[in-house]
Amino acid sequence: MKNVQFRNGKVFNPEGIEINATLHCNMNCKSCAHLSPLFRKKNTDPGTMYHYLEVLSHSYHASYAKIMGGEPLLNPNLLELIKAVVNSGIADEILLTTNATLLHKAPDELWEAIDSLELSLYPSKLPNEEKIESFKYKAALHKVKLRINYYDNFRFSYSEEKNEDFSLTQDVYDTCKMAHFWHSHTVIDGWFFRCPQSIFIPQQGVAGGWNNEVDGLRISDEPEFAESLYKFLTRSQPLKACEYCLGSVGKLHPHKELRRADWRPLGKYEDLVSRDFLTVCRKDITADDSCLRLSEIYPVE
Numbered sequence: 001m002k003n004v005q006f007r008n009g010k011v012f013n014p015e016g017i018e019i020n021a022t023l024h025c026n027m028n029c030k031s032c033a034h035l036s037p038l039f040r041k042k043n044t045d046p047g048t049m050y051h052y053l054e055v056l057s058h059s060y061h062a063s064y065a066k067i068m069g070g071e072p073l074l075n076p077n078l079l080e081l082i083k084a085v086v087n088s089g090i091a092d093e094i095l096l097t098t099n100a101t102l103l104h105k106a107p108d109e110l111w112e113a114i115d116s117l118e119l120s121l122y123p124s125k126l127p128n129e130e131k132i133e134s135f136k137y138k139a140a141l142h143k144v145k146l147r148i149n150y151y152d153n154f155r156f157s158y159s160e161e162k163n164e165d166f167s168l169t170q171d172v173y174d175t176c177k178m179a180h181f182w183h184s185h186t187v188i189d190g191w192f193f194r195c196p197q198s199i200f201i202p203q204q205g206v207a208g209g210w211n212n213e214v215d216g217l218r219i220s221d222e223p224e225f226a227e228s229l230y231k232f233l234t235r236s237q238p239l240k241a242c243e244y245c246l247g248s249v250g251k252l253h254p255h256k257e258l259r260r261a262d263w264r265p266l267g268k269y270e271d272l273v274s275r276d277f278l279t280v281c282r283k284d285i286t287a288d289d290s291c292l293r294l295s296e297i298y299p300v301e
Contacts (some may be wrong), residue, residue, distance in 0.1 A: 001286060004183060005228040010059055015094060015183040017062040018196060019085055020044060021078055022070035027099055027125060028257045030249065030265075031154040033178075035200040036070045039297060043075040044188075046084040052190050053088035056219050059226035060192075061187070062118070065091035073102040080112045087245060097131045100127050111142040116185035118277075119148045124257045146298040153291045156250030156265060156272040158197060160206050160241050172273065173238035176247035177279035177289070185233070191216040194233060198241040206244050215239040244269070249278040252290055 002014035021044050025036035065085045082094055093115040100119045104127075115138060123126065127135075132148070135157055139146035163169050178184040178195040185194045191212045193199050198215040212218075217232050219225075239245075251274045265272070280287045 001181060003289065004230070004233050006226070008026065009226050010061060011226055011230050011233065013060070013062040013183050013185055015062065016064040016066040017060075017091060017183055017251055018066045018186040019049065019081070020069055020188060020196070021067055021072035021075040023200075024100075025069055025071040026074060027071070027122065028099060028260060028263060029124075030254055030256050030258050030263065031157045031253065033157045034070065034196050034206055035070075035157070037258070037260055038204050038291060039070065041074075042279060043062065044076065044081060046077055046080040049081060049187070050084035050088050052131055052187055052219050053085060056187065056192065057089045057219050058221060059229055060090070061112060062067045064092040064095045065097045066097060067114075071102070072096060073098055073106065079107075079110050081111060082110070082262040086113070086239075089220070100131070100135065101125055102169050103127075104131055108142070110137055111144060114144055114202050114278055116145040116147070119146070121148065121150050122255050123152060124255065139298060140301070143300045145300050148296040148298075149292055150294040151255055152289050152293040153252050154255050155248070155252055155274070155289060155291060156246050156267075158206070158245045158250075159265065159267065159269040159272050160244065161268050165270065168270070168273070169238050171278060171282070172245070172247040172249055173242045174239065175249055175278060175285055176245075178248070179221075183233075187219070190219055192229065192232075193217075194239065195241075195245075197245045198239050199222040201241045201244050215241050218279075246272055248285075248289060249274050249281060254276075272296060 005012045023039040023042040028037040067082060086094060093129050095116040095118060096114045097118040100121060186196050188199055194215045200208045217229060250272055
C-alpha cells in the first residue's frame with residue numbers, strides 16, 4: 001500500500017485527485033457515496049477549477065486526476081474542464097470515470113484528451129454488447145487505457161443519525177479506504193478535502209450541515225500551505241463527517257436505483273455498519289469490499 005509523501009516541500013499523492021465535473025447524475029443508485037441523487041444540476045466551471053488547481057500544484061501533485069461526478073458527461077463543458085486540469089499541472093495523467101450511459105455520444109476530441117477511461121457499469125442500466133465493443137474500439141483507436149467494472153452490490157455510505165460511539169467512529173475512520181488506501185482527495189469551490197463524503201454529507205443538511213472549514217482546508221499559495229496540507233492528510237483523528245459516514249464498512253446490499261424521494265437512507269448508524277467487514281479491514285484495509293463482480297482491463301498496446 002502506497003502512502004502520501006512529503007518531499008522537497010511538496011505533497012505527493014500516489015493515487016488520484018478527484019475532480020467532480022458535476023454533482024448531479026442521471027442515475028439514482030441507492031447508497032451512492034457522492035450522494036449524487038440528492039443534488040440538483042450543478043456543473044463545474046473550467047476556469048474556476050483551473051485557478052484553484054494551478055495554485056494547489058505548487059504544493060501538491062497526484063499520479064492522476066480522476067474526472068468524475070455525479071455523471072461527468074452531463075457537463076456540457078467537460079472537454080474544456082479536462083484541458084483546464086491538464087494545463088494546471090496537478091497530475092501526470094487524466095482518468096475519466098463514467099457510467100457509460102452517454103459515452104456513445106462523446107466526440108473524438110474527448111477520447112483524445114484523456115489517458116485512461118473507467119466504466120462503472122450497473123445492472124439497472126447496463127450497455128448492450130454492441131456499445132461495449134464500440135467503447136473498446138474507441139479506446140484502442142485513441143490509445144486510451146480502458147477498465148470496465150461491473151458492480152452488482154453497493155455498501156451503505158452514511159447515516160443521518162450521528163454515531164455517538166467514538167471508538168466505532170475511530171474504527172470506521174481507520175479502516176476507510178477513501179482516506180487511507182485510495183487517497184480520494186477532492187477539490188471543490190477552492191477547498192481541499194480528504195474524501196468526497198466530508199463535502200457532500202454536510203451539503204445535504206445532515207445534522208443541519210456545517211461549514212467547509214470544519215473538514216476541509218482552503219487552498220492557498222502561502223509558503224506554509226504544503227506542510228499544513230501534509231499534516232491535514234496524515235491526521236489520526238476522524239473528521240466530523242466520520243460521525244455520520246460509514247467509510248468502507250457499510251453493510252452490503254444489491255445495487256438498485258430508487259426514486260429521489262425514497263433515496264435518503266433509514267436506520268441507525270450502528271445498524272448500517274458491517275461489523276464483520278470492519279474486522280476484516282482492521283487486518284487488511286485493501287480487502288475486497290464485494291461490490292465489484294468483474295473487472296476487465298484493456299491496456300494500451
